[in-house]
Every structure is written in structure tokens, then in C-alpha cells.
Amino acid sequence: MESITFQLLRDYSAVGFGANRAFSYRFTRKSNQTRVSFPKLIRTSSGFKSCSATLSLMVEVEEKPKFDADKTALLVKEVRKSFNSGKTRSYEWRVSQLKSIEKMVEEKEMEITEALHKDLSKPAFEAFISEISQVKSSCKLALKELSSWMIPEKVKTSLTTYPSSAEIVSEPLGVVLVISTWNFPFLLSLDPVIGAISAGNAVVLKPSEIAPATSLLLSNLVQEYLDNSAIRVVEGAVDETTALLAQKWDKILYTGSARVARIVMAAAAKHLTPVILELGGKCPAVVDSNIDLQVAVRRIIAGKWACNNGQACIGVDYIITTNAFAPKLIHSLRHELEQFFGKDPMKSKDISRIVSSSHFARLVKLLDEENVSDKVVFGGQRDENQLKIAPTILLDVPEDSQIMQEEIFGPLMPIHTVEKLEDSFEVINSKQKPLAAYLFTNDELLKKDFVQNISSGGMLINDTVVHVATEGLPFGGVGESGMGSYHGKFSFDAFSHKKAVLYRSFAGDASIRYPPYSPEKQRLLKALISGNIISIILALIGWSRD
């Protein structure tokens, strides 16, 4: 007897400007499942160069078949077969794929920018700075350095293994899974994929369904430009991710929330799969008074509202400054915010919107909490239809309020004041370790103390956010903000197994290793291990201190 249950899932992800909503109804029958979505007709805004291809895909009524576990297992099997054939290991293959990604980003820049605008109202500039150019430089670096990264690293050997030579060989792990997120959906999908490919793996990418235009674009572009026998995109939501996580992977890189990260790691545990978790946290900015205020404030704004409107794992979450300095800081923030976004920021095209109505509701709840709403000193405007919230500053909200406890991920900036700046350390250390910590000061001692006493994924002195573009630095968290790291060569390393290889010759076979054991052998062993040449000689000639 079949039973049908309806689940009305109202997805308020606005696409483009204007109130366009997609409803999906999920019919669940005991025997099979179909998901049917009825999107409304999409109007694209007038000031936007629209692409007919993307318009038509939105209007299509799709009947997507349920992506079930069997299909997923089959996909993984195919990809694994490709990996086992050895094709992804060759330098030529890796270079060809990296070059194709480069070409793809060059040729499809317009489509990518549009998709990001559809999903997030992301300004073209932000799309360029934070996503497209990052992917390009990631590719460029990998192409330039790959041959040297692939060379085994020779290491010194010690007396204990003499005679021998040793090296560390980087080899691909196999088939890896990259689970991406919605705020920088293009970058955070392709950057790990670039790392996986440069290390010689086959890779399956699962983009976020909360950024559907980018997800679909990625799926199409990967199909068009890359080797589908070894690189695949699986679109979808919870069901698809669950089915993917049930498979055995050689590594998983997950970007997202700490809550889901626990689910990913638990699934990985069943297969002893190592994971990289790129999470977030409350990234603080500590602001001293003896600084170039205008530059500092601009950089803070760049690291909050001009960075996907605060929806970034490394975005400035809250500010700590002294009681004395706060008024000056707030004054400067207000001034610069107006310079950046105009008198009415709700009308500015240079700022992203909130990604979805559920996130919008979450942020409004943080703002309207009792004892919080009266601490707003700037901003606070909101428009539910457009999913916009103006840049908002709050002063000294209660420490136990939600906005000070959880990661904000939006355009609300609490300022927490302290007597003296050193007190900020206690505030920061009372919370979970964040992905990034920022300090604005010219005081060398304060910088030193900050580095010594604050633990975070990464740190940046006198700027925000840009440290992730610094070549040669790993990008990753610690504690609740994540584990593992990538970027640049660290991406190559993240997706490699570093195999230890020791070459021994048959000559120089020390009988002291072998039974029958004797006190003389022990003396010699002891001497050898201590590395002390006198003891060795003494032991060899039969004298010893023991």
C-alpha cells in the first residue's frame, strides 16, 4: 500500500533582482521518490546583461530523478576505475586539466559573474577580486610549480640506518570528494579541485544547492572543459550529499559549518577517510588607537561589508576596542561606509544581498533580540523582499546575547569595548578558536603578545581578509574553525600521500641487529644510538663504561 506525503519546501532563494521564488514540492512514496519543482517565471532586472541560456534553464520545469545510493556508488566506481588506470597520475594529464580550467575561467568569465550575481547579487567587482582572479592565480601557480612539487624530496639519513638513502615521494590519494559552499561558490569549489588535480587524484565535486545558478554552471562547465572520466560534479542537497558520504573516499575536503562538519567527519570515520574541514568562527578585529584610522576603517569595511556582505568565513565578525576610542572609530566607520555605499546603502549595487530568506530571518532575529536592538548605533534597515540588510553597527551588546555567541555571517557588526586593549585577549580566548584574527596597531609589543596568546587558523596584522591570498601561507582553521589546510603548495600536499622511501644496500650488514643477542651487542647498539664516536670505538674494541 503506497502512501504519499507532501512536504512543502518553500525555498526563498531570490534569483536575480525582484521577488522571484521557487517552490519545490516533494512527493514521497514508499516505492519511489520524485521531486518536481515549479519555478515562477523569472524576471531579470533591466540593468543587467542577461544571457538567454541562463534564462531558459530557470524557466524549465524539471523532473529531476532522485539521486539514489546505487547511482552514486556506480559513479564512484567509474571514477575509481579511471584513477586505477593510472591516467590522472601523469604530469601531462594534470597540466592539461589545469590548463583547461584556466581556459574555462577566461572564456566564461561573463557567465560566472552572472551566476554569482544571480545567487548572491554579488557585485561584479567582488566576483572578480574574490573569486575569479583567485581561481586564475591558483591555476597559474600550480602550472608553474607542479613539476617541482612532484619531485621527491631527498632527506638526510642518520647513523642508525647507515648506509642508506631516503626520500619522500608525493603520490595521489586516489578518489577525493570536495564539498563546497554557497558564499564563494565558484572559488570554494574550484580551488580545492585544482589542488586535487595537481596532486594527481580523480575528484568528485558537490557544489552547494543554496547557490543553484553557480552549481548548475559548474556542472555544465566541468562537463564541457574537463576529463569527465576522472572529474565529475554531483549537484543536489541533503540526499545527494548523504549518498556521497556513504561511499568510500580517499580524502574529503569540506567547506561549511561546524555542525555539518561533524556529520561529514563521522561518515568519513567509517572508512578511515582523512578529512580537511574549512569552517569558520567569530573572527575578531582588535583595534588600537595609535593607527592610521582611515586606512584601518576602510580595510575593516572591505573585510566585512565588501566581502559578500559579511557572509564569509574570514569576514570580520566583531570589533574589540577601548572605551575611549570607540566613539572615534564609530564616527570613522560611518563616514567611510557612506563613501563606499552612498547615503542609502540599501540602494547600492556594490553590496551583496543575504543569500536566502532563512538566513535573512536568522539575522533579523539576532538584531531584534531584547537588549540588542537598542544598541544599534548605525544602520539596522532591512528589506525582506529584496533580502537586504543595511550595514549595521551595534555598541556593547550583552556578552550572552546570540549575536555575541554564534557566528554572525551577515552585515551586523557588534563593537565590544574594554578598558585597555590587553583585555581583548580574554574576550577572544573565552570563545572558540576562530578561523582568523585581526589586529590593528602600531605597537610592536601588542603585536607580539597577540601572536603568542591568541590561537586562530591564521592572523593578519593591520589588514583584513587578504592573508588568504598570500602565497606561501596555508589556509585552514584549528579547533572549531577546522582542521587541515590548503592553498598553493599546501593544496598539493593536502591531496597527496607523502610516502617515505628508504633505500638500503646489502653491504654494511651489522650483525649486532641479529640474534643470538649478547651483552657486547647491546653495548655497541647503545653506543651507536647515542651517536657518540668515543663510545662506539670503545664498544667495538670491547671496552665500555657499563
Added chain:
Amino acid sequence: MESVGDLERDLEGMREYYSQGKTKEASWRKSQLKGLLTLLKEKEEDIFKALKQDLGKHHVEAFRDEAILPKIAVLSTAEIVPEPLGLVLIFSSWNYPFGLSLEPLIGAIAAGNTVVLKLSELAPACASLLANTIPNFVDNKAVKVFQGGPTVAEQLLQQKWDKIFFTGSARTGRLVLSAAAKHLTPVTLELGGKCPAVVDSLSSSFDRKAAVKRIVVGKYGACAGQACIAIDYILAERKNISTLVEMMKVIIKEMFGGNPIESHSIARIINKQHFLRLKNLLEDPNVKASIVYGGSLDEDHLFIEPTILVDPPLEAAIMTEEIFGPLLPIISLEKIEDSIQFLNSRPKPLAIYCFTKNKSLERRMISETSSGGVVFNDAIIQYAADSLPFGGVGESGVGRYHGKFSFDTFSHEKAITRRSFLTDFWFRYPPWNAHKWQLLECAYNSDYLGLLLVILGLKKPRRGSYQPAYSH
């Protein structure tokens, strides 16, 4: 064993102590490591006694395998600063109870952490010795030692740790990783696997003898085969097997005498449970029939003599599970290159040993198989190579340690960038327009000439580039 309440109070105390910053000081770390070295020196005799009691290990084997060389380097560049993780948990194992406790402990302390060490209950004399002596040689507020079995382990796993380091079986490794997932705790798992020795034809008799000695010691001389990196089984060409077996018999007699149990040079099996497990491996009639040497078991003394088998069935447990005992199957191949496919159709082991002088086989072994590590023409010895990372891949483990890698494994590498207030690119900031766009493009392409031209108004926008229609 303490109650959970006591445990949590203890851990709270340790976290408090850590937050005071003591363990970060270089002087503190040095004093702790000196303390451990002193422990090893002063308690050497007691250590040998305990190992003899738990495992029947000969003290030279014990010394050879469990003497530790701490080498630490506190690295700090201007950009990557290693910092301790906080409070870490180390699970040790029973087969090298001193080495597998102290080596990770040294790494954790060198990195500035506070540490809880959980010893294996299967080696009780060793656990008791360590639990009673370590507190006398190190800072008790920062290092705590626990004895006990699975219940204690479970209780410890419920708590939140900044890192867990585990040495043991893959089955338990999964449980540890699942528990760690609840707290997003990073984990290093040192597991095992079936470490094969691929034995090629060797033309020189000197080489052959050296190889066989190393193989024999790499099996029976490594805690009687109860080691994660012991040789589990051999792969060799059919035509070489009888010579190989004959040579092994000779060497076994040379090393362990006519009656091995009397030589006191081979460890015994750790306990009844493992003894019966090994006995069971030999029960299968087809397996029993493949025994060509040894095979006698002494249940009272938990002793199994060095045993060689030739071509037991591949589906039998002895060829599908990690043996962890003194039973050495030899599997025959048509040609030695077939070993590569053989290995690739099985889980990745912790080590692959390859005895050969054929450079082409060497290259293929490295590039076409995967394992924690590879050793050519020897076995076990990679454990002593401090400059090489020691760890597995796939079923054989996650993460690595030894030497500097121990320090790294217990550290967080914090990335620091410093910027000055000078040189602030105004075109980073909104409101954006076509002009800023051009500047940004040049800056991002490191096109300084282009940048200059744009500023001077001498450069036209790139044709075909996407320019949003902005009203500014």
C-alpha cells in the same frame, strides 16, 4: 579508575594550567624532555624486566627497538608560527609499550601541549611501571598517565581533546575517529596492515644471505611478528621459493637455536586471546597442509615457534587478516612483477618491503603501489630513520610522526601576515567603476606598466571584457 566527575575535574585543571602558558615556554619543554631521558636511563633495568614479563622480550631486542632519540626543533618563521594545540590524548599499544608511549609523548611535550597518556592494559607490567615512574620525572600538572582497559578508553573518548593520537587496530581506529568527530578533534591513527616482503631473485649469495637475515629478523625478531611494521607475508617467484625456504631454516636455527623457546630471543604471544587467534589461523586444513617449517604451539607458555607456510589459500584468514604473529606465508608468483597487481588489489599496508637490485622493479614499486612507506632491501629499520615520516595511508592510518613530524603533528601551524598602513590601493574599495576595474585587473595581473598607463589615462579598456553598466 576515577569517576567521570573526577576525570573532568582533572582535565579542567590541566586546561587551566595550559592556559597559564607554562607549557609553551621552551625551558619547560626542555626540562620535561630531559626528565624523560633521565627516566629511560635510570629505569633501564626495570624497563627490561617489565618487557620480559609482559612479552618475553629479550632486552637487546627491547633496547634496539624501544630506545628513543628525541630530536626536536622549534621552528618559527616570520610567517608560519607553530603553536601547541592544547590538551592532547595519546593511546599507546602493547607491543612496544615504551616506544609507542614515549615517542608520541615526547612529540606532544616538545610542541608545548598538556598530555594525557592512556597505556595498554594488555602489557600490565609495563603499564604499571610507566604509570608509577613518569609522574616522578615530569610535571604532573601537565602530564597524566592512565592505565586500564576499554572502559577507561571510552570514558576518555567522551571528553573533548585538541588532538588524539592513537596506535592500534583499524577496527578501534574507526571508533576513535567517530568519537573525535563529535568534537571536531583532529586525529593521527597509526594502524597496521599486511606488510609484504617482495623478494626478487638476487644473484649474489652475499646479498641473498643478508636479505634472508633481514627477513627473518623482520618477522620473528620483531616482537615475534606482533608489530605493525613486521613482515606479514612474502611474495616470491615460484622458482626461488625452495632455496628461500632452505636458507630461512638455516638462519632461523642460527639465530634462535634448535629449540627457539629456550633461546629467550623471541617474544611470546601477548595473551591467550591472541594465541588462540593465531592457533585458529592454522586450523584450516589447507593452511595446515601448507606449513613447511615450525608450526608447534605451546599454550602454557603462550609460545609459537617460527613457522613458514608456502601457498596457503588466498581466501583463508591467514591471508586476508593481519597476522600479527610468527607465522610467515610465502606466496608464489610466476614473475616478480605480478606482485604489483597483487598488492594493488589489497588494502594499503603500512610498509612495503622489496628485496631487489632491479632498478626498474624499484621504480615500478614506488610509482605503482601505495603504502605508508617503502623500504628496499631491509625491513623494520625505517622506524629508526628520524628524517622520514612514519605513518600509514588508507586502512593503514591517518597522519604521521617521528622526528620533526612528531612536533608538527602536535602543533597548529598558524599563518601570520603583516601589512603596513602605507600603500593602500584605493581601488580595492567600493563604489566601483570601470576605471577602478581596469586598475584592479592590472594589479591582479602584476601588470605594473599597465597600472601606470591606466593612471595616466593612456590605456584603453581590454576589448570584450565584461563591464557592468554602472551609473557612476
